[in-house]
Amino acid sequence: xxxxxxxSLAEALGSLAADxxxxxxxxxxxxxxxxxxxxxxxxxxxxxxxxxxELRPHRWEADELVLGGLTTYWDIIEDRRAWNELPLLIDxxxxxxxxxxxxxGSWAGNIVNASxxxxxxxxxxxxxxxVVLDSTRGRSEVPLSGFYSGYKEMRRSxxxxxxxxRVPRRAYDVQIFEKVGSRRxxxxxxxxxxxxxxxxxxxxxxxxxxxxxxxxxxxxxILEEGAAVGGPDDLLxxxxxxxxxxxxxxxxxxxxxxxxxxxxxxxxxxxxxxxx
Amino acid sequence: MSDGRSDPLRISFTLNxxxxxxxxxxxxxxxxxxxxxxxxxxxxxGCAEGxxxxxxxxxxxxxxxxxxxPAYQVRGRLVETIESLDPKGxxxxxxxxxxxxxxxxxxxxxxAEWIVRHPDRLETHTVRELMAGNLCRCTGYDGIIEGVEGxxxxxxxx
Numbered sequence: 001x002x003x004x005x006x007x008s009l010a011e012a013l014g015s016l017a018a019d020x021x022x023x024x025x026x027x028x029x030x031x032x033x034x035x036x037x038x039x040x041x042x043x044x045x046x047x048x049x050x051x052x053x054e055l056r057p058h059r060w061e062a063d064e065l066v067l068g069g070l071t072t073y074w075d076i077i078e079d080r081r082a083w084n085e086l087p088l089l090i091d092x093x094x095x096x097x098x099x100x101x102x103x104x105g106s107w108a109g110n111i112v113n114a115s116x117x118x119x120x121x122x123x124x125x126x127x128x129x130x131v132v133l134d135s136t137r138g139r140s141e142v143p144l145s146g147f148y149s150g151y152k153e154m155r156r157s158x159x160x161x162x163x164x165x166r167v168p169r170r171a172y173d174v175q176i177f178e179k180v181g182s183r184r185x186x187x188x189x190x191x192x193x194x195x196x197x198x199x200x201x202x203x204x205x206x207x208x209x210x211x212x213x214x215x216x217x218x219x220x221x222i223l224e225e226g227a228a229v230g231g232p233d234d235l236l237x238x239x240x241x242x243x244x245x246x247x248x249x250x251x252x253x254x255x256x257x258x259x260x261x262x263x264x265x266x267x268x269x270x271x272x273x274x275x276x
Numbered sequence: 277m278s279d280g281r282s283d284p285l286r287i288s289f290t291l292n293x294x295x296x297x298x299x300x301x302x303x304x305x306x307x308x309x310x311x312x313x314x315x316x317x318x319x320x321x322g323c324a325e326g327x328x329x330x331x332x333x334x335x336x337x338x339x340x341x342x343x344x345x346p347a348y349q350v351r352g353r354l355v356e357t358i359e360s361l362d363p364k365g366x367x368x369x370x371x372x373x374x375x376x377x378x379x380x381x382x383x384x385x386x387x388a389e390w391i392v393r394h395p396d397r398l399e400t401h402t403v404r405e406l407m408a409g410n411l412c413r414c415t416g417y418d419g420i421i422e423g424v425e426g427x428x429x430x431x432x433x434x
Contacts, residue, residue: 048349097326185409
C-alpha cells in the first residue's frame with residue numbers, strides 16, 4: 001500500500017489529476033473494515049485527505065448549510081442549530097453505526113461509498129442536497145438525487161473530489177426518517193425512508209430497496225395529487241414503480257416492499273387528509 | 277512504488293500525554309501500532325470491523341474504533357488509551373458488576389468514562405445510545421448502564 005498525504009486541497013486535486021487511480025480516503029470507516037484480511041486493498045494507492053483541514057468545517061449561509069468534504073456525522077450532531085433546522089440530519093447521523101463511527105465517518109464518504117443502504121444519503125436527498133465536486137479542471141455541482149446511475153455508479157470523475165455538500169435551508173412541515181435494521185445501533189439498514197414536504201413539494205427517498213438510494217417519484221405523485229390511500233397496500237403499486245428490492249443476506253424483497261409501504265402509510269396517516 | 281510513498285512514514289503524536297515519534301507502515305492500523313509496537317495491550321481487538329468497540333481509544337478526546345484508524349492519521353494529534361485512566365476511578369464499575377469476562381472491558385470503560393467526563397451529552401442522548409458501540413456478551417448491558425449512572429452520580433455528588 002502507498003499513501004499520499006496532501007496538506008491542502010490544491011495539492012490533493014493536483015495529485016488526483018496526475019494519478020486518477022488514487023483512492024480518496026477520509027475517516028476510513030468503510031475502507032478499513034476487516035482490513036488485515038482484505039489484502040487486495042493493500043495493493044492500492046490512496047489519497048488520504050485527513051491533512052486537508054480546509055475540508056472539515058461546515059458553515060451556515062443565508063440560504064443553505066454547507067457541509068465540508070470531511071465533515072463528520074458527529075460534527076453535525078454537535079451543532080444544535082442542525083437539530084432545530086434540519087433534524088433529519090441528526091436522526092440519520094445518530095443511527096449510523098455508533099458514536100465511534102459517527103466521530104470518524106463523513107457525509108461525503110457516505111455519498112461516494114455509494115452503498116444502497118447508506119443512511120446519510122436519504123436525508124440529504126430528501127433535503128435536495130447538491131454535491132459539489134472539484135478537480136483541477138474546475139467545479140461541478142450535481143443534485144444528489146441525480147448523482148447515482150447504478151450500483152456504485154455515480155457522476156464523479158476519477159479526478160474529482162467531493163468538497164462540499166450544499167443543503168438548502170427551507171421551511172418544512174413534514175420531516176420523517178425511518179430506519180429498519182436488526183437492532184437500533186450497529187445495524188445495516190434493511191429498509192429505510194426519508195420524507196419531507198416544503199414549498200418545493202414532497203420528497204420521498206428510500207434506501208436498501210434499489211441498487212442505489214433513490215427518490216420515489218410515483219409515491220411523491222400520489223402525495224402531491226392527494227390520491228386516496230386507504231391502507232398500506234394502496235401504496236404498493238407506486239412503490240413497485242419506484243424501487244426494485246432484492247432478497248439478500250439481510251432481508252427479502254417482499255419484506256422490504258411491505259415494510260416500506262407500512263412505514264409510509266402509518267407515518268403519513270395523520271398528516272395527509274387523503275390517507276384513511 | 278518508485279516515488280517512495282509506500283515507505284514507512286515517520287509520525288509524531290501525543291500518546292497518553294507523552295510526545296511519541298514512531299515509524300509506521302502506510303497499511304498499519306492504530307490498533308496494531310498501539311498493541312504490537314508500543315506495548316499498550318490494554319486496547320483489545322474484537323471484530324476488526326468497527327462493530328464491537330473493544331478497541332475504543334480517544335482521538336482528540338472523542339471515542340473512535342482504533343481498528344478503523346490508519347496509524348498515520350494520528351500524526352499531530354492526541355491519542356489516549358485505557359492505560360491513561362486512573363485505576364482508582366474504576367470502583368463504580370467494579371461495584372456494579374459492569375464487567376465480567378474482560379474482553380470488552382477496556383472499550384466499555386473508555387466509552388463509559390467519556391460519558392462521565394461529558395455529562396452534557398445526556399441532554400440529547402441516553403447512556404444506552406452512547407454505549408451502543410460497545411458490545412458485551414456477559415452483562416446483558418444493565419450492569420454497564422448502572423455502572424455509568426453510578427459513576428455519573430458519584431461525580432455529581434463529589
